Amino acid sequence: MLNLKENSKNVREYFVDIKSKIEDRISKDGFLSTSLKNELKERLFDIITSAPNELPDINLEFIYKFIPLYDSATYDLYVRGSKTVKERHAYHQAIQSIQSIFNYKEITGNRYYLAEILKRHTCTYCNRNYIKTIGSTKDKVCRAEYDHWFNKDRYPLLALSFFNLIPSCSSCNKLKSNKNFELDTHLQPYIHDLNEKFKFSYRKKTFVDNNVTIADESSLPAKTKKMIETFKIKEIYNAHSDTELRDLLDLRYKYSENYIDILINKTFKNIMSREEIYRLVFGIEINEDDFHKRPFSKFKKDILSELEIIKPKYP
Secondary structure, three states, rough: OOOOOOOOHHHHHHHHHHHHHHHHHHHHHOOOOOHHHHHHHOOHHHHOOOOOOOHHHHHHHHHHHHHHOOHHHHHHHHHHHHHOOOOOOOOOHHHHHHHHHHHHHHHHHHOOHHHHHOOEEEEEOOOOOOOOOOOOOOOOEEEOOOEEEEOOOOOOOHHOOHHHHHOOHHHHHHHHOOOOOOOOOOOOOOOOOHHHHOOEEEOOOOOOOEEEEEEOOHOOOOOHHHHHHHHOOHHHOOOOHHHHHHHHHHHHHHHHHHHHHHHHHHHHOOOHHHHHHHHHHHHOOOOOHHHHOOOOOOHHHHHHHOOOOOOOOOO
8 A cells, every 4th residue: 555645736737627617517507506606616626625634524514505404314324325215315416416516427537637647657555556547538548547535425525526536446446445434444545654554574374385464463553454454455465475475585585695785786886776776676666655656566675675685774
């Protein structure tokens, strides 16, 4: 799991790209009063660009305005209800109005713009699958999917909010689905440094085989455990024990520590940067900010650090 860093330029560019599309939907909405339409337009920048810790309050603020008799318990029943239950519910028309205005699929879901400005190469949650953008909105090939960290059913106003859209692979997006994440129960990539919350490790299964494990898993914070469980991190990485893990162990045990030290500190010294050497020898990005550029970078760095191939002094 990787963290995401805020880039104010990206946030503003994204807002400018979708602003007129949302305003047009607000103007055409048949449910809202004129005053509420004007207020939505005035607060649109906040709705789209506010930090993750501010988004729930903004969503609730407008839910109260869309539903004057709003009650949290009743709303919870609506969110959990079947399609038939929702259609008969007193809140349904108001929620439909919000969903129509902030329609992710129609406004940005099929476009490549957000993927192009974020330039993420691998999934934020698993760092295993490539999500690199290929093509464009006009000439589609592939791009990231976007997990709505605050799910769209419970937080309909946040369906297009920049910091609620987490670039992910198809597998992780399906694993998350519409599970309810909250800031006090789960890690948010723009707030928490997900990479620092746990370390990969390994243990011997047989004389030949090894299992991927999570270091000190039982003592990890509850939020971290929930993320690992939701995205099946241990199970997914363990499936690569016979390839990715074995390659690293073979490198350590078949070649002396001195040989690896010579490669890094003598053979390529003054020819390549330390980052380039690790990329060439181990196929990873060594700087945490660049983990997303290559699959398995965090996993490989954790294992190589445990094997003392990567020394604690670096980076």
